[in-house]
Amino acid sequence: MPKPLRYAQALRYNRQIVLPQIDLDGQERWQQARVLVIGIGGLGCSAAQQLCSSGIGHLTLVDEDIVEVTNLPRQCLYSDQQIGMRKVQAARDRLHAINPECTIQTLSKRADDGLLQALIPDHDIVLDCTDNLQSRETINAVCYQHATPLVSGAAIRFEGQLMLVDPTQSSACYGCLSALMQPSDLSCTEAGIFSPVVNMVGAQQAHIALLYLINQSPTQAAVLHTYDGRSMQWAQFTIPTNQHCPVCQGKQKENT
């Protein structure tokens, strides 16, 4: 049973609690929830801010980078005075100022397999806010191994994409999606990124995670949501399971 909210908390979150889909019960579940955010760049800043201000009880932030001047146009938790600081420390300071009741654990480390194996089983949901394919595939594999749900987000130029991966269902995983995509080594450094798009995708990752945690998921698993920021159009595609996917199909074979 979730711990009841104190009066001050009920007051703070009143505009959410009055929504019947959330109610006191949903707010109490958020207070008990542990969410892992991997990568505190444009996606992670936006997602972590929404999760923290909405009342998630525990956030773990993982990122090995430091704040650079080129981050500031889109990475909304950082200020000019924080250039040169570890991103996780700068993000924690800002998030504590927004909501001191959120417990924030920070790891200024690379999210490799060993670290993910230690962290993921200890969290209710994972947000992949990284910017490279290798990290995305490792996060997907470890989430699958521990049956932990994952919200994957990505943004480049004016384009964004989102997908919920739920290992408890027999739907496609991120590996199935990446097998369909053209290999590309382009990063935001070379290709550019429009700040409102990356912030919106990060906020949408938090949106999916918050509602998933109270059994109100706004999307089915394995549905890819793509956003075109030049026309403001969303599109949805159901990703088929790749019969040769070593992550989700390997797991299914183990279970049969």
Ligand SMILES: [Zn+2]
């Ligand atoms: Zn798969």
